Amino acid sequence: MDTITEAAVRQLVESPARASKGNPVAARQLVAALAGAKALGSDAYAYGIELALACRKDTLKRDTEWQRYWGSKVSRRPARGNHHDSWSIRERYVRC
Numbered sequence: 001m002d003t004i005t006e007a008a009v010r011q012l013v014e015s016p017a018r019a020s021k022g023n024p025v026a027a028r029q030l031v032a033a034l035a036g037a038k039a040l041g042s043d044a045y046a047y048g049i050e051l052a053l054a055c056r057k058d059t060l061k062r063d064t065e066w067q068r069y070w071g072s073k074v075s076r077r078p079a080r081g082n083h084h085d086s087w088s089i090r091e092r093y094v095r096c
Helices: 003-019 025-042 042-073 078-083 087-095
Strands: none
Touching: 003 025, 042 087, 078 087
């Protein structure tokens, strides 16, 4: 696949893929972008899927790091959180 096609697919897919978590508008944009990549050919579509998955993985990693950072700063006495339900809810959210 040539670099012009890769650049076009990257431009179409990257932004909606990063924002698609919990955002129905971005999810629809991602579907439309992948459909456009499919119209460019199977190589472009495969690259678009690969790029979308990599962006999603980066977003999940970033969110997990932010949640862990927040969790470590939420209290000066972390043992207190063992008896508080919101901490377990946050941990389930982080682990997805």
